[in-house]
Amino acid sequence: MRFILADWGTxxxxxxxxESETILDRVSAPSGVSVLKPGEHAGVFSRxxxxxxxxxxxxxxxxxxxxxxxxxxxxxPYAPCPADARDIARxxxxxxxxxxxxxxxxxxxxxxxxxEACDVMRGEETLALGSAIADGLVCLPGTHSKWVVMSGxxxxxxxSYMTGEMYALLREHSMIGRPATEPGDPSGFAMGLxxxxxxxxxxxxxxxxxxxxxxGARAAVVAGKMEPARLGPYLSGLLTGDEVNGALSQFxxxxxxxxxxxxxxxxxxVSALEARRLHSTVRAPETALVVxxxxxxxxxDAP
Amino acid sequence: MRFILADWGTxxxxxxxxESETILDRVSAPSGVSVLKPGEHAGVFSRxxxxxxxxxxxxxxxxxxxxxxxxxxxxxPYAPCPADARDIARxxxxxxxxxxxxxxxxxxxxxxxxxEACDVMRGEETLALGSAIADGLVCLPGTHSKWVVMSGxxxxxxxSYMTGEMYALLREHSMIGRPATEPGDPSGFAMGLxxxxxxxxxxxxxxxxxxxxxxGARAAVVAGKMEPARLGPYLSGLLTGDEVNGALSQFxxxxxxxxxxxxxxxxxxVSALEARRLHSTVRAPETALVVxxxxxxxxxDAP
Numbered sequence: 001m002r003f004i005l006a007d008w009g010t011x012x013x014x015x016x017x018x019e020s021e022t023i024l025d026r027v028s029a030p031s032g033v034s035v036l037k038p039g040e041h042a043g044v045f046s047r048x049x050x051x052x053x054x055x056x057x058x059x060x061x062x063x064x065x066x067x068x069x070x071x072x073x074x075x076x077p078y079a080p081c082p083a084d085a086r087d088i089a090r091x092x093x094x095x096x097x098x099x100x101x102x103x104x105x106x107x108x109x110x111x112x113x114x115x116e117a118c119d120v121m122r123g124e125e126t127l128a129l130g131s132a133i134a135d136g137l138v139c140l141p142g143t144h145s146k147w148v149v150m151s152g153x154x155x156x157x158x159x160s161y162m163t164g165e166m167y168a169l170l171r172e173h174s175m176i177g178r179p180a181t182e183p184g185d186p187s188g189f190a191m192g193l194x195x196x197x198x199x200x201x202x203x204x205x206x207x208x209x210x211x212x213x214x215x216g217a218r219a220a221v222v223a224g225k226m227e228p229a230r231l232g233p234y235l236s237g238l239l240t241g242d243e244v245n246g247a248l249s250q251f252x253x254x255x256x257x258x259x260x261x262x263x264x265x266x267x268x269x270v271s272a273l274e275a276r277r278l279h280s281t282v283r284a285p286e287t288a289l290v291v292x293x294x295x296x297x298x299x300x301d302a303p
Numbered sequence: 304m305r306f307i308l309a310d311w312g313t314x315x316x317x318x319x320x321x322e323s324e325t326i327l328d329r330v331s332a333p334s335g336v337s338v339l340k341p342g343e344h345a346g347v348f349s350r351x352x353x354x355x356x357x358x359x360x361x362x363x364x365x366x367x368x369x370x371x372x373x374x375x376x377x378x379x380p381y382a383p384c385p386a387d388a389r390d391i392a393r394x395x396x397x398x399x400x401x402x403x404x405x406x407x408x409x410x411x412x413x414x415x416x417x418x419e420a421c422d423v424m425r426g427e428e429t430l431a432l433g434s435a436i437a438d439g440l441v442c443l444p445g446t447h448s449k450w451v452v453m454s455g456x457x458x459x460x461x462x463s464y465m466t467g468e469m470y471a472l473l474r475e476h477s478m479i480g481r482p483a484t485e486p487g488d489p490s491g492f493a494m495g496l497x498x499x500x501x502x503x504x505x506x507x508x509x510x511x512x513x514x515x516x517x518x519g520a521r522a523a524v525v526a527g528k529m530e531p532a533r534l535g536p537y538l539s540g541l542l543t544g545d546e547v548n549g550a551l552s553q554f555x556x557x558x559x560x561x562x563x564x565x566x567x568x569x570x571x572x573v574s575a576l577e578a579r580r581l582h583s584t585v586r587a588p589e590t591a592l593v594v595x596x597x598x599x600x601x602x603x604d605a606p
Binding site: 078110112113114116117118119120144159160161162163165166169170172173174175176191194195198200204205206207208209210211212213214215216219220222223225226239242243245246247249250252 | 381503548
């Protein structure tokens with residue numbers, strides 16, 4: 001099956017021409033939805049992918065990511081989780097590409113883990129489906145990391161962690177990250193992981209809380225007890241460890257995790273999970289995206 | 304005893320003329336240490352308090368707060384904690400006011416709660432001494448809240464939480480706080496406290512982690528499950544509850560807490576502590592400051 005796929009996020013537009021899960025061609029542009037006005041989306045798509053459309057008149061076109069949010073082209077309302085590829089295929093929302101051609105926007109998922117709790121994702125559902133994991137725990141690190149429980153090929157539960165955004169807040173806007181120097185000393189990461197580990201243990205007196213540990217990192221540098229070059233990686237380790245602690249608390253009982261991330265970011269999670277004695281498999285986001293979309297399209301075409 | 308006291312912080316200069324713990328006169332100016340260059344401090348002090356100096360030629364002058372930091376007038380190195388008023392009096396650092404007069408800068412405290420952990424305070428040690436609590440737990444909410452264990456009139460241990468700064472980061476710079484509307488609906492605070500409570504309990508599966516709960520608050524608003532006006536107070540309740548959880552984990556066994564804060568901020572902590580069945584007493588920061596300085600000066604003068 002040949003298809004056209006756009007991963008259309010807040011800041012980037014990335015599109016792929018795909019044949020049987022193999023990428024034949026690709027384009028990328030800084031035309032994320034945050035810089036577009038209503039009415040501009042079809043034109044952007046046509047300029048970037050018009051030649052693919054005309055050369056592949058029967059290829060389905062699928063859009064994934066923030067393009068389906070309120071800030072995007074058209075709202076693709078969150079589908080409820082649990083959801084499988086067929087549920088997601090059914091909830092896709094069409095938009096008009098012109099010349100009688102349509103694209104379909106993949107909806108995000110909404111999950112209510114408890115009566116007063118709520119979680120959402122938009123884009124990661126497709127990568128989770130493309131993880132090649134029918135039953136298991138999938139981790140998608142990022143600005144808002146996602147942990148996804150797959151069960152019988154279905155997205156059963158998930159949880160988001162604002163880890164990447166928190167790291168950026170602390171480094172760019174906070175007194176906590178201000179004493180950090182670059183280049184960072186990577187040995188700080190394991191120290192941060194160790195601090196997160198003490199904070200989760202059975203020793204109640206050591207469960208001092210993340211907001212205390214974050215301040216303590218700055219205090220250690222200010223007091224000359226930590227090298228300033230270690231602070232950035234330390235904060236990263238502390239936040240990553242805290243995320244892993246929370247995720248493994250709510251999604252317990254797994255001995256391995258599939259991580260979908262670029263290698264550099266994945267490596268941090270591999271070491272955080274090793275510290276918890278979990279085995280990891282790393283999968284490239286692009287591969288997962290293409291496989292996930294192919295799966296959704298097969299479901300749509302199935303009787 | 305008559306004395307002159309300046310609470311000289313990052314953004315404000317506040318000075319008091321005090322007689323026997325009663326404030327006789329006060330001045331305030333936006334001349335915090337962050338806007339001053341080296342060499343300007345004596346001039347600022349003289350302009351603000353020169354008339355007190357000449358009218359009270361024998362009154363000791365004490366400076367407290369960030370004036371003793373690297374960004375201040377002169378570095379008053381952190382004294383080690385545990386420390387009592389006498390230890391702090393001994394570690395004060397003199398600066399020259401001109402005309403043969405000196406002021407003394409109160410040092411901050413450094414505490415190492417564990418081999419790889421570190422905490423600091425600068426200013427709050429004086430308020431804790433002025434809490435009128437010889438044995439007990441004192442809470443000083445703020446940008447970097449402090450929890451102080453007093454024992455035999457001595458500052459025995461303490462821990463800082465970046466709660467106030469975190470709230471500001473989330474409201475001003477983060478995607479998490481962006482959907483919040485003003486005026487905030489105060490009922491969100493108790494909902495945030497309840498979320499923090501679930502996150503600390505014995506139910507391991509409910510210990511999902513602060514970074515998950517913060518994202519979930521945004522998700523609830525985006526998904527139409529929480530009123531946007533509740534989001535700000537919810538985040539405040541969640542962070543305050545998380546702080547209280549950590550503080551009561553490491554400083555366990557108390558049934559009451561003395562809160563040193565303005566009434567509006569204190570009220571939030573009173574309700575967070577009530578939810579944990581702890582009784583609170585609120586004390587005004589200004590009173591604690593004056594009483595604390597008086598105590599330090601009495602120690603200095605004692606044989």
